[in-house]
Amino acid sequence: MTNPWVAFVLVPMIKIVVILGTVVLATAYMSFFERRLVGFLQIRLGPNRVGWFGVLQPIADALKLFAKEDIVPSRVEKIVYLSGPVLIIVPSLVVFSVIPFGPPTTLFGLLPEPIAPFVTDINISVLFVMGVSSFGIYGIILGGWASNNKFSLMGGLRSAAQLISYEVPMGFAVVAVLLMAGSLSLVDIIEAQRQAHVWFVFPGIVAFFIYFVCGIAETNRNPFDLPEAEAELVGGFHTEYSGMKFAFYFLAEYANMILISSMATVLFFGGWLRPFPSWGWLSFLDVVPPFLWFVAKVAGFLYCYIWFRGTFPRVRFDQLMALGWKVFIPVSLANLMVIGAVIVLLGGGR
Amino acid sequence: MSVRKLLTDVLHLDLLAGLWQTARFSMSRKATVEYPEKRLEPAPRFRGMFGFSEERCTTCRACERACPIKIIHIESHLEDVEVDGKKRRKPVLDRYDIDVKRCMFCGLCEEACPTKPKAVWLTTKTYELATYERDMALYFTKERLQSWEGVVAYEGVVPPAAGQTPEDLGGKGGKE
DSSP states (O other): OOOHHIIIIIHHHHHHHHHHHHHHHHHHHHHHHHHHHHHHHTTOOOSOOSSGGGTTHHHHHHHHHHHSOOOOOTTSOHHHHHHHHHHHHHHHHHGGGSOOOSSOBOTTTTSSSOBOSSSOOOTTHHHHHHHHHHHTHHHHHHHHHHTTOHHHHHHHHHHHHHHHHHHHHHHHHHHHHHHHHOOSOHHHHHHHHHHTTSOTTTTTHHHHHHHHHHHHHHTTOTTSOGGGOHHHHTTGGGTTOOHHHHHHHHHHHHHHHHHHHHHHHHHHSOTTOOSSTTOGGGGGGGGSOHHHHHHHHHHHHHHHHHHHHHHOOOOOHHHHHHIIIIIIHHHHHHHHHHHHHHHHHTTOOO | OOHHHHIIIIIOTHHHHHHHHHHHHHHSOOOOOOTTTSOOOOOTTOOOSOEEOTTTOOOOOHHHHHOTTOOEEEEEEEEEEEETTEEEEEEEEEEEEEEGGGOOOOOHHHHHOOSSSOSEESOSOOOOOOOSOSTTTTEEOHHHHTOOTTOOOOOOOOOOOTTOOGGGGTOSSSOO
16 A cells, blocks of 8 residues: 555545444434334334335435425524534544444455554544544534524533533543553553453443443433433424434434444443453354454443333433432542552552 | 342342343233234224114114214105015115214114114224225215124123122122
């Protein structure tokens, strides 16, 4: 790959198109699997009419949303109203540029030299992911405010309070992993888990639980979906959005779910590593490509997301705030101190 | 504080019971009946669409009078008929229409019908009444009312014989 045009333009472009297409398709099918699985959890069948077992349902949904009339209510703040869906979909897709889906691969010998199956690996990936994904909250707040609707405004306000409350313990939980790995690069974090011979979920079980629960709250999912609590707020911040604008909010929510699951996989479950990467007698598991290990772990987390949605009732807003400020922040801080102390005692401070 | 209470209060392990419950339900048989392919059989006394029998009808117009919103329209004339060699004047139905789109299925027409078995009844087990037009598709003439497949007349509640109590008929009341 001596030609710079190939190395710096063509290959990244192909990667971007492939990853973007995969993520968007995965979000669409995530909605299908959610409807199917929630149906199963409620002893229903879920959508099974469009195509074989309903697999064409997301495509039918997308066509329907494309064909819908584009309604802009009168007396909305038009520029802000129209920028809301853009502000939420762009960050939630951009962050996938640093998620490491697998180690450098030659695609079973198809390529002359190994190519990393992710767009880039920057040395501040974790900060990049947390910063950019937090930016999506602007889409919710501004969309809720600009809709000129009290339900949308209430949803936006709740979402802001929730995001601020849960960003903090989530950050502390991630810092615990950074202490163990000693790097902010996601690829280096996976490498550190290989060198430590253990996934970080075992020393950081508390951090993992805090991270995952905060992740559910960050993505506005059950049982923390207060911003779109249909019982009291109609549709929450997206009450006034319809057609493709609603589809963007919808896609962004599912993309964020996949992002949180991917980050949990990378930070705590060893990314593309097989279980117990140092145990030689488990090496027969290496026949499964690393990419599939990554996908399987992410799918497990997404299953948990839907499972929780089908099981737990929505919490009250004061319970939500109390859980965030009175439980998760102290516990995550204490966990951080314990992990830091253990690392110093073991002489691991770099 | 017992260990169990500690686990419940601090770690919220009781949430696992809920997760276990839903996981079990997701594996169990689904309650959904996939309607156009499979149908549920209504209960024997299900109050469905009208059935009507022209043979049993005596054109007494009791149902027409009983109808609270007057949607049953009856017209008849007398005809000379030869029965067993005797000349008799017998009423013949010209028209027996029910404007079903306004019907509330109260069943008062069935109650009022004096024939036995009833000439008009509501227990045909037919519930597929969706149509694309409102006016004519749900205006049923006597031919349409008699065209249900497999319609069974509702026999009516058997009156208790002398000396019988509701318990003997298996009804409620009295001791369980």
